[in-house]
Amino acid sequence: MPNVVEPSVRVNRGPAAGPENRRALIAAAREVYAEAGLSAPFSQVAKRAGVGQGSLYRHFPDRTALAVAVFEENIGDLEAFASDPERTIDDFLDLVADQAVVSTAFIELLSADVADPRVKHIGARYREAVELLLERQAASGRTPEGFDVDDVLVATDMLAAVIARTPPEGRADVAARARRLVHSAFRPATR
Incomplete structure (x- = not known):
């Protein structure tokens, strides 16, 4: 029987992920804005942090x-x-x-x-x-x-x-x- 590779599924940890996501967003913001200045899209911060835009806006409106x-x-x-x-x-x-x-x-x-x-x-x-x-x-x-x-x-x-x-x-x-x-x-x- 051939090996079956299960697709990776990102588990939504809900509110438990909040503090970790916040720290990741702050670290990503430092990097993104240091590289591109204020012209960098706000969404780029979420992408760099590896979180969704909803998480970005929940923490930082x-x-x-x-x-x-x-x-x-x-x-x-x-x-x-x-x-x-x-x-x-x-x-x-x-x-x-x-x-x-x-x-x-x-x-x-x-x-x-x-x-x-x-x-x-x-x-x-x-x-x-x-x-x-x-x-x-x-x-x-x-x-x-x-x-x-x-x-x-x-x-x-x-x-x-x-x-x-x-x-x-x-x-x-x-x-x-x-x-x-x-x-x-x-x-x-x-x-």
Whole structure:
């Protein structure tokens, strides 16, 4: 009797697959939008993640929701980083630049939706991480006099904007240049 090959059947795991699908969609979004920018079709994210479009829209009804999910992970990384007492604003901005290099499409998207409450929440968490670092650094005398949280936020915006405007092949170089400038601005004045 010949061997019969059963067709592969994808089993629908229902709600149990939700968290795994969400993680797969976020990872796929990072890849798709890093490669093609915001012009990539939203459906491409679902395809790359290996899930149906229904699953994509259940988790992320629009591009902003997806961008916020990506930045929720980024902010979590930044908060953990900032909680280490050995970290400085310079270290923090290095990580921000690294994240910006691979998240430029999301930066553009969130910059266009700054009034969205989901985006404001991300901004508030970012500000708290910066405040923690600045307070600790100021207490040790390692912050230039007169520098405050808003200065760091402006530096971050400038850093992210220049990286986002640069073609992918030049982003790492531009990020390195921008970091050098920011590092020199955040050095305490020597007397």
